Amino acid sequence: MIKELKTLNCEEEPIHLCGKIQNFGYLIVFNLSGKCVAVSENCSEWLPFDLSSALHLELNDFLKNIPSDSPLDLNIKDFQILKQQPLSTKTKLNGRNYQLTLYVHNEKLFLEFEMNENMIIELNQLNEFQQNFERSENVWQTLCENIFKIIDFDRIMVYQFLEDSSGIVIAENKKLKEESILGYRYPEFDIPKQARQLYLKNLSRQTPDIHEKTIDIYGLSPEQIDLSKSQIRALSPIHLQYLDNFGVRASASFSIVIDNKLWGLVACQNIEPKYIPFDKRSLCLFVTQYAANKYLVKQQRIKIQQDHTIKEIELELKEKLFFSQSFEKTLSEFANRFMQTISATGLIIKSPDYTLRFGDTPNEYLLQDIHTEINKIVGNENIFTSHSFSLSANKNVDNKNWTGIARLCFDEDNEFAIYWFRKEIIAEEKWAGVPEKHQIFSEEKQAYIYSPRTSFQLWKKEVSGQSEKWSVFDNDFLVRIQKLIQESMLRKLNEVRRLNQKLIEANNALDTYTHQLAHDLKNPLSTIKTSAQFMQTRQDISQEFVARFSKNIADAASLINDIIDKTIESTKSSFNILKYELVATETFINQLIQQAIQRYKVQNFEIILGDLHPVFGEKTLLYQLFMNLINNAVKFSSKNSMTVLEIYSIIEDNKTVYFIKDNGIGIEETEKEKVFSIFKRLSNATQFEGSGVGMSIVKRIVDRLNAEISFESIIGSGTVFKIKFPNE
Known part of the structure; x- marks a missing residue:
């Protein structure tokens, strides 16, 4: 066998x-x-x-x-x-x-x-390293230069792991005799999975001489001793052979860890044997971690700026969609910004009713093929991105202008969607040798093993069929735009449902008024008809009777006019949402205060209630008005050690005037003009939840009730809102 x-x-x-x-x-x-x-x-x-x-x-x-x-x-x-x-x-x-x-x-x-050597680290040396980082635009290049000064190896490079776990040299500092490998790619199997895991457990490693004899451990078999965290663990024979093939005698590495993940390595190589004392390695690791922190801070700043960019578009789009009656018109206005924000070269807005095109886009037939192909890939997912899209159903299609595709869908049937397109980018990859594995037979293991690569000569590869990749920022933008448009569609749908319900109610009311009007008009119309017929059939009618019947006809006509006027007035009243009445506010004000205290988890508070006079207005709108004002008062004072809220009213100039006073954060003088603007939040309110809509609702309700609102505020001390309600 x-x-x-x-x-x-x-x-x-x-x-x-x-x-x-x-x-x-x-x-x-x-x-x-x-x-x-x-x-x-x-x-x-x-x-x-x-x-x-x-x-x-x-x-x-x-x-x-x-x-x-x-x-x-x-x-x-x-x-x-x-x-x-x-x-x-x-x-x-x-x-x-x-x-x-x-x-x-x-x-x-x-x-x-x-x-080890007793190394004294001079403070001015650390200051020099720090200043180098502060002055530099490229933190990784500076890291290479700083570590070069510490250990004086022939080559120091920063090796970044990519998404597929392959790597690329993104920074390098070398001695003049060495050939540059900046920008070179290395395959994933050069640093396999278990090696990458060890780089996370042990952040500093060195091999002073790959040809030195290793030392066995006495007492336990190898599988009984886990050396994952050892700084003196011997390298595997495959790794040693790899370094030998590369022409290196001494090697060291320092792990670059960002967000608890292995982001990359500082790889150090020397042609001759060289030992790095413990203290120097510790300094190199410290400098590496400092560089990683600098990089992370820079990335966070970029993300904050990117978030600000998305937020600006979000707020403007939200406001436009809120007031606009046409999605088509609003999305058309934002099409170019949608493209520019994520560097697309074409955009299509497609719905069952229309297709809008901007920039370089596929024709209708190809778009349908693309749409079908994406549906096969993602099913019911609303967001799709690919930087290397190809039509499996139509391999012969030249799609250089839309190699990169992103799609957002907003309905269950994927009929309403926005497409972004990116053009193909022909790129040249530089590899350190051909990225291929080679098998050899191991007598010891009685199995085929992969031998280390022997050639690291530059090998170039042209990459086509790809666009620029969709970044984390791009995907974040797509997610937030998709959510915003979907919410706006839902709001519009609810508005249509409410209008349909009102239309049904109006039609029912019109039916009722029609029956009532027909019934009420029967008597005066009968009087007119009878009087007219009597006057037509009697030839000998006296002037007295003519006058009497003429008066009957005129009275009946006047009655008809009154009935029609009252019906119209009654119809207007029924269709008017506002039913004005004298509303007692005390009950729901107490309720709203308690709800706000619970919502914002206020522990220590003082509520001062004065006279709460009834208000002439529509009950639902008054409830909404006080709810928004009380919620804001409690919210913006909730971080104080004691939340103080005072509400009272007075009668002044035949108006009921309410005062709502808090000890919250207050409003800057320069920002008072935008308090009632929709989607505008104050600069000192960012630590509190909110969307910038509440106070615009307050202003609209006040206008609807023919009331007046004003306020006074001191930054850091609180705000007093004053609302004047007419008493009729």
Whole structure:
């Protein structure tokens, strides 16, 4: 029977279970009971007993036999602390300087010794590094230059991981003799998955000489010792061969971690063997983390600016859609801004009733094909983006002008949609060698394994069929525009439903009035008819009777006129939403105050209520008016240690005047003019929830009730709103 040989992928190699360390350090491992379970074989250089005698020694007994100038004091109780935070300290072995690092990992205590120099970091050196970052526009290039000054390697580069886990060199500092590899791409399998995971666990790594002999660990088999967090762990043979093929003898790396993810690496290479002492590596890691923070701050500033850009468009579009009766007209006005904001070269707004085109767009037949193809891909999803779209149903279509497509849909049937298009970009990728794997047979593992790449000569690849990728900003913009338009459509739909209901009610009312009018007109019409017939049939009618019947006809006509006038007036009254009456406000004002206090979670408050006179107006509108004003008063004073709200009314000049006073944040003098503008929020109100609509509603209600509103405010002290209601 022929045995089937398997293939081992790079990511299957358990590089953290290699069972070896590099020769610039020593390793001692204890279990959590405090007994020694493993030591690196080179510990025999200074231990006063053989390695087999070292095993199972208690922690303190072992520490007493370490030839350190300063006694090592460690208690089992310290293990819990070391689980959370490693400890690193300077010590001496046989008169030489060493760095001792202690940590607990995978239920074992690790003691790592490595050679170190007493390095004094000058404050002016740190200041110089900081100033370099402050002056620079390219934080990663500056990082390379700073680390170059610390360790003086032949090449320092920043390697960024891309979405597909491949990488690209985005910054580089090198000695003149070295050829630049700036902009070179590297395939994902050069740094496989398990290696990337280790770079997150151990942020600083080095290999002083790839040809130096590694040291075995005595006491436990390799699979029993997880060296994920060890700084002296030996590299895998594949990695060592990779560096050798690259022409490198010494290597170091410092992980760039952003938002708890491995963003990239600072990769350091030297042609000759070179050891980086612990203190220098620590300084390099510090500088790397500083650069990552600088980059993150810069990205956050960019995002804030981008959010501001989207917000401006949102507010303007929301206001336009709020008042506009035509989606078609409003979206047409914003089409160019929609394109410019996310760098599109074409845009289509399509509904069952119309198709609007802007810039370079496909014709109607191709658009239908694109629409169908996207529906196959996303189903009922409302948002679709692709930077490499192709029509599988029509492979021969030349789609260079719409290689990149984004689509927003706003209805269940995907009939109302907006499309963005981007043109194809022909790009040239530079690769460090052909990105291909090569298999070799391993006698030891009796399997095919992938050998490290041997050539890193520049290999160029032309990339076509792609547009610029849709960025996080682009997708954020699409999500927010989709939500805004969908909400506006829903609001319009609800308005239509309300109008339809009112129309039904109006038709029913008209039917009622028709029947009533017909009934009421019967008597006067009958009088007119009878009088006219009598006058027509009697030839000998006297002037007295003519006068009497003429008066009857005139009275009946007058009655008909009155009936019609009253009917029209009654109809107007029925269709008028506002039913004015004297409304007692005390009950619902108390209710609104309690609701606002609960809503804004106010703990300490003082409510002062004076006379609350009845108001002449429409009850529902009055309720909305006081609700908005009371909510604002409580909201903008809710962050105070004590929220104070005072409401009272007076009778003045035959008007009922209400005062609503708070101790909130107040209103800037320069912003008082926009208090009642829709979608306008005050600059000091950003920490409070809200949409900028409430006060515009207040103003509209006040106008509808023929009332007047004004206010006085002191920034930081509070605001008083004054509303004058007519009493008739």
